[in-house]
Amino acid sequence: MHDHVSGFEVPAPVGRYIETAYADGVPGVGTAAMEGFGRFRQRPLPWLPFANTIWLRPGVDRVSDMFVRIGPITVMKVLDAYVDGRGITKFLSRADMGPRVDQGAMHPMLCESLMFPSCWSRTPGFAWEPVDADTARVHMPFEAGFEVASVGFDPDTGFPATFETMRFKGKDGPKVRWRITMLGWRRFGEVTIPERMMVRWADEPGPWLRLRFERVTIGVDLDEPLTRARTAIATASA
DSSP, X not given: OEEEETTEEEEHHHHHHHHHHOTTOOOOOSOEEEEEEEEEOOTTSOOEEEEEEEEEETTTEEEEEEEEEETTEEEEEEEEEXXXXXXXXXXXXXXXXXXXHHHHHHHHHHHHHTTOGGGTTTSTTOEEEEEETTEEEEEEEETTEXXXXXXXXXXXXXXXXXXXXXXXXXXXXXXXXXXXXXXEXXXXXXXXXXXXXXXXXXXXXXXXEEEEEEEEEESOOOHHHHHHHHHHHHHHHO
């Protein structure tokens, strides 16, 4: 069984998700900003609170601005981006780049593209592969091949529940199974996204990041964040 999203063929669980989230039609989204807050930890350090804005051209570019705060004071800014096919993680005086960072940075962008179905048909090479009644695999061109992730759909709600892939852990680390858990899907204006997300590496005892979204704006101007990310990549590459 298959369904279609604006002429784009999708497996049955993906079609069920679209029918549940957008019974009146999928909204066209060219750009978006998702704002939220959460906490993260780098073991053995304790959990740290942060505010976050994620700027997206769904399926293409992603710029995440994270502000680590203790009380009213911002103690660290983190730029995590995937722009023009290149990734960067920049904090304090450190900027991590390279092929492994590119691969790692692409996957959050791919996961978030699932929330904006109108981008699927206009993203070259983006494809779904059926697995079973509650699972599908998503494919995205990357370098000379493809990256693949498994998406699990909640059998009761129909919404995506998990996104799993093998992702490089940092610029020098090995590939480790990486999972995003998506919870509490609801409408934010014209779009439906998970209110909460948790991120976990399989070789760690629990999630390292928890995020709650509180605002989503579509049709935003991305000139500033994209220019800032491109400048950071060019500077770090020099």
